[in-house]
Amino acid sequence: MPRHPRIHAPGLLFHIIARGNNGQKVFLENADYEAFLNCLRQVRDRYPYYLYAYALMPNHLHLLMEVIDVPTARIMQSLLTGYVRGFNRTYGRRGHLFQGRYKAIVCDRDSYLLELVRYIHLNPVRAGLVRRPGEWKWSGHGEYLGKQKRGLINPGPVMGELRRPARYEAFVRDGIKEGYRAEWHPGDHEPFLGAEGFLRRIVKTEERIGPRRPVAMEALCKQIAKEAGFSPDALRGRGRSAPLVAARHRFMRRAVLEEGYGSVKVATFLGCHASNVSRALQEVPSGT
Numbered sequence: 001m002p003r004h005p006r007i008h009a010p011g012l013l014f015h016i017i018a019r020g021n022n023g024q025k026v027f028l029e030n031a032d033y034e035a036f037l038n039c040l041r042q043v044r045d046r047y048p049y050y051l052y053a054y055a056l057m058p059n060h061l062h063l064l065m066e067v068i069d070v071p072t073a074r075i076m077q078s079l080l081t082g083y084v085r086g087f088n089r090t091y092g093r094r095g096h097l098f099q100g101r102y103k104a105i106v107c108d109r110d111s112y113l114l115e116l117v118r119y120i121h122l123n124p125v126r127a128g129l130v131r132r133p134g135e136w137k138w139s140g141h142g143e144y145l146g147k148q149k150r151g152l153i154n155p156g157p158v159m160g161e162l163r164r165p166a167r168y169e170a171f172v173r174d175g176i177k178e179g180y181r182a183e184w185h186p187g188d189h190e191p192f193l194g195a196e197g198f199l200r201r202i203v204k205t206e207e208r209i210g211p212r213r214p215v216a217m218e219a220l221c222k223q224i225a226k227e228a229g230f231s232p233d234a235l236r237g238r239g240r241s242a243p244l245v246a247a248r249h250r251f252m253r254r255a256v257l258e259e260g261y262g263s264v265k266v267a268t269f270l271g272c273h274a275s276n277v278s279r280a281l282q283e284v285p286s287g288t
Contacts, residue, residue: 012053012071015116015193017185018080019060020100026087026097027058035090035140036061036083040152052113053120054136057127062120063111072104073257081281096278105185108194109157117158117204118175125176131171137204145169215259217269223252231264236270251282256281 020026027033033056040051043120053064064254065072107116117140124136133141141185142148145156145165215223218232225235228247235248248270255261255269256277263277 005108009107010068011066012197013064013107013113014104015105015120016063016065016072017077017105017140018076019099021096021099023059024097025058026058027138028091030137030138032087032090035086036117037081037150037152039086039136043075043082044152047075047078049075051140051152052141052154052158053117054152055120055123055136057123057129060121063228064107064116064120066109071258076102077253077257077281079101091114103185103191105191105193108193112193113157114161114171118172119178119181121172122175122178126180133170133176141172217255217259219260220255220259221251221269250279252280254274 018026028035036056040054044051047070048068050066050068050069051063052066053062065075067075080098080102087097088094088283107113121133121139121141124130124139125133130136133139134145134147140150140153142235143150143153144158159165159168162171221232221235224247225232228235228243228250230244230247234244235251239245252266252270255266256263263274263281265272267277
């Protein structure tokens with residue numbers, strides 16, 4: 001069975017969490033944090049989204065993101081693979097850096113936006129890395145205070161409620177005594193944060209835009225082969241021309257990241273090894 005494709009509708013708010021493989025660090029030096037922030041900018045230029053909070057921790061990261069037209073799957077694939085590619089090149093390593101699939105929790109913006117911004121920006125404090133959120137350079141907290149000019153945060157909705165940086169700072173400070181909120185980390189089988197009315201709206205949204213079922217791999221293969229000017233048999237064959245390999249890798253990324261198929265199933269369909277699919281997933285795509 002393919003994995004359940006991630007939900008998408010314009011305007012949905014996602015709390016995204018990506019962790020290092022086996023708890024390993026994903027940021028080793030200050031330059032790594034800067035490189036990830038640059039990736040955020042580059043991906044936003046290509047796939048616009050609104051970012052309301054972020055916290056980059058040594059072995060994981062948090063993003064609070066509202067999608068527009070492009071699904072989180074495509075945004076995060078470009079973001080994480082772009083960062084991993086540079087990280088691996090810098091440190092002379094190969095393979096995965098992040099643990100499996102990132103977690104994407106669909107959140108009720110009306111009820112949780114402010115609380116999640118505070119919760120995410122207090123992550124370094126809860127982890128014991130700093131005593132005050134403003135002491136941690138690698139979050140969006142300083143942007144709300146006007147102390148950082150990175151241009152990553154869209155402050156409108158939060159500051160529309162709190163009005164002044166001083167009120168925002170006091171609001172965050174009031175949450176320092178709060179600990180880890182387990183209820184804000186639902187399991188992968190039900191990745192939603194909101195009351196029953198919110199869940200009903202999500203269901204209606206899915207019904208309105210149609211049931212999201214994975215496209216059959218045969219149909220996806222035909223589509224991508226046609227777009228690239230090849231036959232489906234060529235896409236599933238052994239040809240190694242650069243355009244054909246690019247099309248084959250595009251098929252791999254679409255099948256896994258957007259349709260929810262597992263790497264082994266995709267590899268079996270193409271008649272290749274699963275490691276080929278893994279390498280394709282770590283590429284930064286040059287096209288859609």
